[in-house]
Structure formats: structure tokens, C-alpha cells
Amino acid sequence: MSIKVKIVSPEKVLFAHDADMAVMPGAEGDIAAMPDHAPLMLTLRGGVVDIYEGDAVTNRFFVAGGFADIAPSHCTILADRATKLEDLSVDDAEARLAGLEKSYEEADKMNVPALDILMDKIQSARAEIEAAQSAIPGMSL
Amino acid sequence: MASLKDLRARIGSVKSTRKITSAMKMVAAAKLRRAETRAAAARPYADAMRRMLAEVARSVAGEGGQPALLTGTGQDRVHLLVPMSSDRGLAGAFNSNINRTTRNLVLKLQAEGKTVKILPVGRKTYDFLSRDFSDLIIDHRHLAAGKEIPFSAAAELGEQITSLLEKGEFDVCTLVYNQFRNVMTQTPTEMQLIPLALPDNDNADNAQVAAYEFEPDEGTLLSSLLPRNLQVQIYATMLETAAGENGARMTAMDNATRNAGKAIDRLTLKYNRTRQTNITNELIEIISGAQAV
Numbered sequence: 001m002s003i004k005v006k007i008v009s010p011e012k013v014l015f016a017h018d019a020d021m022a023v024m025p026g027a028e029g030d031i032a033a034m035p036d037h038a039p040l041m042l043t044l045r046g047g048v049v050d051i052y053e054g055d056a057v058t059n060r061f062f063v064a065g066g067f068a069d070i071a072p073s074h075c076t077i078l079a080d081r082a083t084k085l086e087d088l089s090v091d092d093a094e095a096r097l098a099g100l101e102k103s104y105e106e107a108d109k110m111n112v113p114a115l116d117i118l119m120d121k122i123q124s125a126r127a128e129i130e131a132a133q134s135a136i137p138g139m140s141l
Numbered sequence: 142m143a144s145l146k147d148l149r150a151r152i153g154s155v156k157s158t159r160k161i162t163s164a165m166k167m168v169a170a171a172k173l174r175r176a177e178t179r180a181a182a183a184r185p186y187a188d189a190m191r192r193m194l195a196e197v198a199r200s201v202a203g204e205g206g207q208p209a210l211l212t213g214t215g216q217d218r219v220h221l222l223v224p225m226s227s228d229r230g231l232a233g234a235f236n237s238n239i240n241r242t243t244r245n246l247v248l249k250l251q252a253e254g255k256t257v258k259i260l261p262v263g264r265k266t267y268d269f270l271s272r273d274f275s276d277l278i279i280d281h282r283h284l285a286a287g288k289e290i291p292f293s294a295a296a297e298l299g300e301q302i303t304s305l306l307e308k309g310e311f312d313v314c315t316l317v318y319n320q321f322r323n324v325m326t327q328t329p330t331e332m333q334l335i336p337l338a339l340p341d342n343d344n345a346d347n348a349q350v351a352a353y354e355f356e357p358d359e360g361t362l363l364s365s366l367l368p369r370n371l372q373v374q375i376y377a378t379m380l381e382t383a384a385g386e387n388g389a390r391m392t393a394m395d396n397a398t399r400n401a402g403k404a405i406d407r408l409t410l411k412y413n414r415t416r417q418t419n420i421t422n423e424l425i426e427i428i429s430g431a432q433a434v
Contacts, residue, residue: 042356
């Protein structure tokens, strides 16, 4: 028994394969999609999606926020941006974080919705740095 | 009557035009293939997005306080038009179709007493519209800086439209673009972005699935899905415009190549006839000269 896992970015399909479980970073905590999961739609925060076959992680992707659609037989992850973990670059992510923190400093502190969006982006950039470091050999989890 | 030398020069120039148009056709064909691949690659995300959005919207239907991106401002006074053309010409009627459709739409809305604002995308439509409606244009952007359209271009435009809506700058937003039917045909189409026209619950197979649960909750999910959906829709039309542009250019250049071929045939015939006439004339002169002696 397995589920069809699909990871899609606006530009293309990154991963489409059967798997036993997919663990994704939900906005309110990690969620695992398994066969016969109750239908659920959720928003994602920036973080790592782990694809399991049996007990082993076969694929890891970083997603920078997005949405997921979990159903009994399939699981579709709509990522704002998705990258294979080994293709991530710490430097890129750090540059992005620096830029975001700068715009947070300059942002209008009364505009709460805009600040929330910026905070989410900063969290996503931090998660990306962490994910990129964990993918470097010798710095494993 | 044109001299032989003139005719030779014209044949030569038409021949080099034919070389250029046939090269452009080849390039457009290659770009078209790539653009079609990209458009196809972007479709799964758009499909999944639409499915999710329809699901969430259905569950909040009837509740008050829905986001303006979905229901609009409730008014119909200020219209924002977003015509989308290519940046470069020589693509047949591709861009002028967009320009004509947009102009008619502007005049129609103005006749109804509505205020119109225009945000052109693509250099060709901006050039055209800034001649007649320069006071209506609030901003403009190019379709693509490089050769491939990144999603971020659509995201920026989407964010701009969203923030204009939040500032109450317009009530209804309509996109005018060329729908890609096939390589030969692109139809200028008006697509209303805001208020959003959601597909009816046509997914009958989805109805069997038990009701979805939402996390965090329907409202939050909907308000983060909607801006994303706007960007995705814009991205899809951008890719369609890119594919359509190359399709239209390929067709136009194919016609131009064929016309050049015909013109060369015609000119060659004329050239040979003129040459023959000249020879005959010379012979007649020589013979009549000899007879006179």
C-alpha cells in the first residue's frame, strides 16, 4: 500500500512517484501523509519534505512555503519554490536572509499583514540555510 | 522599363529577404517547441491550484467577509485592464489583435461611464496604447527581460495588482491576452481576474471524496491561496503569450518566405524576357544595319 506523492512548483513537476510516507512542514507543525489519510488541505512553512519508502528516506526536498492537498490515495505538494536538498546553496540562502532582514528593518511596523508575510519569508530562509547545511557531507543530522 | 541590372539587384534583395524570413521561421519554430514544453510543465501546478481553490471556496461559500480578491469590491466603477502582448514585432497580427481588442474595450467601458486604468504588459502594446491613452496608463512592464519567462515576473505583477486592489485603486481587473489555440490560431481573449470567476463544481469525481479538513482554517487558507492563484493565472497567460507569439511569427514568416519565392519567380521571368527582348532588338539592329549597306 502506497500513496502517489507529487511535488510541483509553478514552473514544473519536480517529483512524482509512489511512496509509503511523505513528511511535510505544515504551517502549524509537521504532518505525514500516509495511505488512507483523511482528506486535508494545509499551508506549508519553509522546510524539508522527506519521502519515505519503507523506513528509509529516499528523497529530500526543500520547499519555501506553499500548500498541500492530502487525500487517501495521493498527496500533492504545491511548493512556492522547491529544490532537491543536495542542490541547495548555503551562500544563496544567507544572501536571501540578509536581504529579507534588511527589508524587515525598513518595513512599516504598523502594517501587520505585510510584516507577517516578511516573517514567514525570513523563517523560510532560515530553514533553507539549516537544510542546506544538513545536506553537506560531514555535517549530517 | 526596368533595366537588366535593376532586375538583378531586386532579385538579389528578395533572395536575401527570403533567407532572413526562413531563418526567422526556423528560430520561431524552435522557440515555439520550448515555449510549449514550458507551458505544459506549468499546467500541473495550475490544475492542482484550481482544484484546491474550488474546494476551499465551496466550503466558505455563503459566509460573509470574503477576501476582495475573490468577490471584488462589490462595485463596478473603476476597471483595470491588463493587455498582454509580446515585446517584439514581426509576428503577423498577433500584437495588433491585442491592441485592437484593448482599444475597443477601453472605448466601450468609457462609453458606459466607467473609469479605465491600463497596465500594459509587453512592449508592443505599451507603445501602441501610449499613443492614444497615455493618461490612462498607470504603469507598464515588459513581458520578459531574458528569453525565458521566470515565475517571479508573474509573481511581481500579481503582487502589484493585489496591492492596487488593497489600496482601492480599481474594482474589476480584466486581462486581455492571446489564447493559444494552435500554431496557426491565437484568439484575443478577455479574462476577468478580479472578481474571480471560479469554475462550477464540475469535478463530479471529487464529490465522492469525504469533505476536506483545512489547516489552519478555510479563511486563512483561502486568503493565502488567492494571491498565489492570481500569480499562477498570470504566469499561465504569459507562457501562452510566449508560445502564441512564436506560433504567430512562425506562420507569418512561413507566408513571407512563400511570398518571397513567388516574387523571385515573377522577377526571374521578367528578367529573362527582358534579356531576350534586348537580344532580339540587338539582332534586328545588326540585321537591318547589314541590309542597309
